[in-house]
Amino acid sequence: MKNNQLLSRAWLSIAVILVLIALPFFGGGRVIGIGITMGITMIAVIGLQLTMGYAGQVNMGQSAFMGVGAFAAGFCVSKLGFSAIPGLLCAGIAAALFGLVFGAAAVRIRGFYLALTTIAAQYVFIFIMLKLPHSWFGQAEGLRLKAVGLFGFTLNTDVRVYFFVLFVLVVLTIGAYNIVRSKTGLAFVAIRDQENASALLGINVVKYKLLAFLIGACYAGVAGGLWAYYVRYVQIDQFSLWLSIWYAGMIIVGGTGSILGAIIGTFVISMLQEALTFLGPRLAELVGTGSGQIVFAGMNIILGLAIMICVIYARKGLVGLLPRKLTSE
C-alpha cells in the first residue's frame, strides 16, 4: 500500500473516531446505548474474523468465549474487587485459555467437524456454568456487579462506559490491523488457503491454529468483560448458540477476511435490528404475533437470507461492493 493511501486511510479513521467521540453529546441515551452494544459486538466479531475469516478456522462458539470473559470479569470485579482494566485482562486471559482448548481440538479436527465441535462446546459450556457452585458464578441466577472503577472514576454512567468501550475498540481494531499485516496474519491466510503446502513451507500449522483461536477468544473475552461492566448483570442465557451464529452472519454480510468487513457487518446488522425493533409493534399487528417475537423472527429471516445470498452470490460481502482503494489491505 502506497504511503499516501495509508495516510488518507489514517485521516479517514481519525475523522470517524472524532465523530464517534462527539456522538454522545449529540445523540440521546438511546444512541449511546446502541453505540455501546455495537462497540462490544464489534470487538467480538473482529476477533471472530481473525479466527474464521483470516485463519479459516470455523468457530461457532464465539459467544461462549464471550461468556467466559463476562463471568471472569464479573467474578473478579464483584468478588475480588478488581478495577476495570485488570478485570478485562482476566476476562481476556480466561477466554484465551478456553480458546486454547478449542485450538487444540482444531489441530486434529477440521472444517465441518470443527464447526460441530464448537457447537457442542457451547452446550457443554452452558451446562458447566449452570452446575458450578452457586458462590462462584451464581448458576442460573448469574452475577450482579456494582459499577466498576477505572483510574479513580467509576463507570456508573452510560456515557463513561461508552468512552471506555470506544477506547478499547480503537486499540483492539488497530491491533487487529497490525496482526493482519504481519507475519502472523500472513501465516493465518496461508493456513486457510493452503494448509498442507504451508506446513512444508516452514509454517508451524499447529501453533498458528492455536494462536488463531487464542486471539479470537481473547477478543471475545474482552467484549464479554465490557458487557459485564455495561449491563452489570451476567447470566448464562445471554450467551447462546444463536449469538454465535449471528456473529458469524455479521462477518459474512460484511465480508469474510477483512477487518473492515467485520466492522461494517456488525454496523449494518445492528442497525437492522434497531430498525426492526422500532417497527416491531407495527409489524406485529400486520402478522398477528407478539412484538418481541416479530423482531427475533424478522432478524432471523433477514439475516438468514442475507447470509445465503452473500455466500452464494456475493462472496466478498458488503466490503466487496466498496471501491478497491478504500479496502485493499
Added chain:
Amino acid sequence: MILELQGVTLRFGGVVALNDVRMNVESNEILALIGPNGAGKSCILNCISGFNVPQEGEIRFNGQLLRDQPSHTRSKNGIGRTFQGDKLIAELSVEDNVLVGRHAHMKTNVFQDFFYWPYSHKTKNQHKTEVDRILSLLDLQKYKKIAVSELSYGLRKKVDLARALATAPKILLMDEPMAGMNSAEKEVMARLVTQIHREFKIPVLIIEHDIEIVMNIANRITVLDWGRVVATGTPAEIQKNPEVIAAYLGQEDQ
C-alpha cells in the same frame, strides 16, 4: 551426499506406494526422478518433506535422521520444495505469496505483531528486500503487486519456485514443475533450474516427465517403477539400461 534414503517403505492401507527405496542426492548435482505415473515419485518427495511418514526405512538430510521432525522444521532446516499444480494463495499478490516462504526466517512474535513495534516493521522490510532479490532473479518484478489469480499458469509456477527459494533452501525438491507447460515455457523453466543450481549452489531433486529435458539438465537419474528403484546412473547409462527401456522409455517411443 546431502540426502539419503535407505529401505524406505510407504504403505497406504493395503497399497504399497514405496517399496524398499534406496537412493541419494549428492550435494552438487541435479538428480532427476523419473518413472511412469503412479510409480511413487511424489511419495518420495512427500516422505522427505514430512507430509507422509514411511512405515520403514530411514531418511537422512545432512547426516541427520529425519524421523520425528515435523514438516515445518524440515523446511526451516533447508528442505525447500515446489508443488504439483497450483498451491499458491490466489487472492494474495506475487510479493505476498513469496513472502510466505520467508516465514520461518521472520523473527517476530504475535505480541510484537499486535503493536506493530518498529521491530516488526523493520523485520518485514528486510524480508521484502530479500523477496525483491528473488523476484528480479526470476524476472517477476513487474508482477510483484499483482494478485496471483490473474497470472498465467506458467507465471504461477515461477512464483511457486520463487516462494521455494525464499525459504533459503539447502536442497530444492521440485514436483513436476513443467507439467502443463508448452515447450517455450519448459525451456525457460529448465534454464532457471540449472541457473539456480549454479548460482545458489544447491542440489536439486526434480521429478519430471519430459525425457529430453531430463537428459539435458540432470547429472544423474533415478528411475522408479511400482514403488521400487529400477536403476540409478548418468543419463547415458540410463538410456542404455534394458530394464529402464522396458519399464519406461520404451513406452515413450509409442
Added chain:
Amino acid sequence: MTTFLTFLVNGALIGLLYSLIALTFIIIYRSSRVFNLAQGELIVIAAFLIWSFSDRLPDNPFIAVLLATLALVVIGLIIERVIIRPLIGADVFSYVMVTIGLLLFLQGVVLVLWGPEIRLFPAIIDLAGVRIGGMVLDRALVYGAIATVVIATGMMIFFNKTQTGLEMTAVAEGHEIALSMGISIKKSLAISWILSCILSIVAAIMFLNGKGLSFAAADVALVALPAVLLAGLESVGGVLIAGLIIGITAQLGSYWLDPLVGGGVADVLPFVFMIIILLIRPTGLFGWKSVDRL
C-alpha cells in the same frame, strides 16, 4: 432394578430416535456432500404441517400426515434446487454458513407462520403406553424405534444392493466419478431429499406424538448431531449403533449423575461424547476416511 432397566430401554428407544434424525442428515450428505445443518428445522416444519392439516381434518389423521408429507417434499425439493444445488462442490465454510443461514431463515419463518405458542401435536399413535415386563414405555417411541430399524436396514440394502441405490452411492463417493459413469446427480439429489423428508415426518410423529410442539423443537436435531458424527457423515449402517450408544449413554449418565449435579445430564452427555470421539477419530467412527492429497 426395574428403574435401571427402564432407563436402559428408554435410552435405546431415544437413541433410535436420534438415529432416525441422524439419517435425515446423512442421506442428504451422501448425495450432495453438503451437510445441511438446517435439517432439524425441516423436522419442525414437518411437525407443524402435520399439526395444521390435522387441525383441519381432525378425523383423518392419516390423510393429514399424507398431505403434510407431500407439502414437506415440495418444500424440500425447492430448498434442494435453490439453495443446496449451488453449493455442491463448494468449500466447507460456504455450505456450513449457507445451511446455518437457512436454519435462521426457516426458524424465523416458522415463528412468523405459526407463532410462539405451544400447540398440542395430535396423538396419531395411540397414547396408551406399551407394557413390557415391569416397564411402561412410550408407544410412539417404541413404534418409531421399530420403524427406524426397519428403515435403516432398508436403506442399507437399498444403497448397497439396488441399482438406484448403488448409483446414489457412487454420487456420494464423488460427483465427477458418477458423472463419468453417466449417473444422474440430479436424480440422486431429488430421491435423497424425498427420502429425507419422509423420514422427517416419521421422526416428527415419533418425537412429538401427543406432546407439546413449539418452534423450539428444532433443538432436538442438534442433540442428534452427536449420533451423526459418531456414525460418520456417510454411514447408513453405523447410524443405528451410533444412535443406540448415544441414547443409552445419555440415559444411563442421567441415571447415575443427575442426582449428583442436579439434572440436565442427558442433554449434555451426547455432546461431551461427541467431542471425545472426534478427538480420537476426527472423521467419525464409521465414516469414510478421506486421504489428504498434497
